Amino acid sequence: MINLPKPSIAVHKFTSCDGCQLAFLNMGEAFLQLAEQVNILHFAETGKVDTYAKVDIAFVEGSVSTPSEIERIQKIRKNSEYVITMGACATSGGIQALRNGAENSADWVAAIYASPEHIQSLAASDAIAKHVKVDLELWGCPVSSRQIIQAIRDKLSGVRPAVNADSVCMECKRKGNVCVLVSQGKPCMGPVTRTGCGALCPSFGRDCYACYGPSEQVNAASLSRRFEGLGLLPDQVAHRFQFIHSAADAFKLTEKK
Known part of the structure; x- marks a missing residue:
């Protein structure tokens, strides 16, 4: 041997x-x-x-x-x-x-x-x-x-590492969570955030804070408009995107002009 x-x-x-x-x-x-x-x-x-x-x-x-x-x-x-x-x-x-x-x-x-x-x-x-x-x-x-x-x-x-860039929304669907963005009007970052936490916050009725960074497909401009529709001011919307991963390119679309 x-x-x-x-x-x-x-x-x-x-x-x-x-x-x-x-x-x-x-x-x-x-x-x-x-x-x-x-x-x-x-x-x-x-x-x-x-x-x-x-x-x-x-x-x-x-x-x-x-x-x-x-x-x-x-x-x-x-x-x-x-x-x-x-x-x-x-x-x-x-x-x-x-x-x-x-x-x-x-x-x-x-x-x-x-x-x-x-x-x-x-x-x-x-x-x-x-x-x-x-x-x-x-x-x-x-x-x-x-x-x-x-x-x-x-x-x-010797295998290629598995990279999961699904959004938190996908994880919520797999777990059967009720969407906090739709049902409670909370500014959840789940649609643009990659899973990895097991949708921890939404599982307890809280909105996602984007701890795991941008998901594979990010439409930050669209989600920003949705947050504004919930009553958030532009600075508050920007804060949601820039809280943890402020330098991530996919989250820079909401920077205040």
Whole structure:
């Protein structure tokens, strides 16, 4: 019997809240099983630190928001066979990308920090794919453990990763949920948001907040007009689209002129 070397992985953090990294730790026993199947060479939250280790799979959480992060992601890409971004920050810039539309982002920094001259930030918060090649994107805020397990399983099995870009509406239909947009007049983002959460909010009678980003087919202009018909003002409509994935191209149609 031939013992092949275990695949190696790394989990990197950029500008983010750490929520997507917790999707690993929240696996519980499944994470212990994963640790037996692969060599985890870098994952600071577990005590493994080797930032530029050469690995088979690199998971990246967070957006590129500082000059040093540009250099770091380029080195990580060079040392990784396969790069997977996970979460809203890594895939579209995240909530911090709200500053991208500011006329002068330096004013924001000055309003928050007592010594803004010590803050080294880029004018924009960008998705990882804006700077290096990304092999697979896992959308969500945060991603789920199920997404990560499936991505690793597909890669180790040598199969093409399954990408589900169906809208939350499709998930609601599969679960038999009553549409909150139609029945309750709530400004639900489900028609333009990809599923992945299992239609969590609509299942409890709440409107979708677009945590999982744009779905495969997005008609943002049409949904914007529907929201206005519900009584939302233009700024309120824009807020619905720009809340989590403000830098996603498919959601930029509602930007205030």
